[in-house]
Amino acid sequence: QIQTKLRYTRTKAAAIIPPEIAICDTEIGSLEERLSQLKRIATSLKKREEISAEIYRIQQEVSKLETRVSEQNSKIDFEKGSDFIADSMNSYLNLIYRTKPKLWEQKPVAVDFRKRDFKFFIGERNWKSKVGGTATLVFLMSYHYALMNLTNRDDYNYPGLTIIDFPARLDDGSIVRDKENFVLEPFVDLCQWKRMTHTQVIAAGSSFENLEGANRIELDYIWK
Numbered sequence: 326q327i328q329t330k331l332r333y334t335r336t337k338a339a340a341i342i343p344p345e346i347a348i349c350d351t352e353i354g355s356l357e358e359r360l361s362q363l364k365r366i367a368t369s370l371k372k373r374e375e376i377s378a379e380i381y382r383i384q385q386e387v388s389k390l391e392t393r394v395s396e397q398n399s400k401i402d403f404e405k406g407s408d409f410i411a412d413s414m415n416s417y418l419n420l421i422y423r424t425k426p427k428l429w430e431q432k433p434v435a436v437d438f439r440k441r442d443f444k445f446f447i448g449e450r451n452w453k454s455k456v457g458g459t460a461t462l463v464f465l466m467s468y469h470y471a472l473m474n475l476t477n478r479d480d481y482n483y484p485g486l487t488i489i490d491f492p493a494r495l496d497d498g499s500i501v502r503d504k505e506n507f508v509l510e511p512f513v514d515l516c517q518w519k520r521m522t523h524t525q526v527i528a529a530g531s532s533f534e535n536l537e538g539a540n541r542i543e544l545d546y547i548w549k
Contacts, residue, residue, distance in 0.1 A: 413471035
């Protein structure tokens with residue numbers, strides 16, 4: 326209602342207002358819009374400067390971390406780590422050989438850790454060219470055994486957990502069931518060491534009957 330009442334007065338007032346005032350009003354509006362644009366640009370430039378400063382700070386931090394990593398890598402004794410893993414794997418394989426000589430009739434394992442890669446050997450040849458299905462199972466279990474054994478050392482950082490899912494059959498067609506207990510018995514003994522009380526080995530397979538020192542949970546539900 327007020328706007329309606331003012332409309333007549335505004336119309337009369339507009340007729341007597343000099344045109345210069347209308348032009349000035351338009352120019353004021355244009356200048357205000359340009360000022361708003363400049364403020365938005367200034368805000369964007371300030372944000373860009375803040376982002377640039379943050380990027381520079383992060384780059385400096387990355388540079389420091391890369392320097393620290395380089396220093397740590399230079400201190401890593403790859404030969405020591407290779408020897409420890411190899412010794413642990415051969416300890417496991419010797420335990421298997423004592424109970425089941427036919428499961429492992431190969432030469433000792435050698436390990437070569439480097440900065441960019443690593444290699445495993447049986448004797449002087451690559452391990453993959455030396456073993457069949459059953460021997461592959463024993464070899465891989467020795468590797469897991471060696472990793473678990475890292476938990477027993479203060480100078481290594483390993484979580485002390487191994488989860489193994491045994492296949493029903495190996496590549497050579499042999500059944501794993503009659504070998505599961507023998508390959509797990511060294512793990513049972515290892516986990517009973519004083520410094521290994523907080524470690525755990527979880528194995529899923531088709532047997533494990535009469536495996537002493539292990540908690541056996543039998544599942545009878547078939548998942549489809």
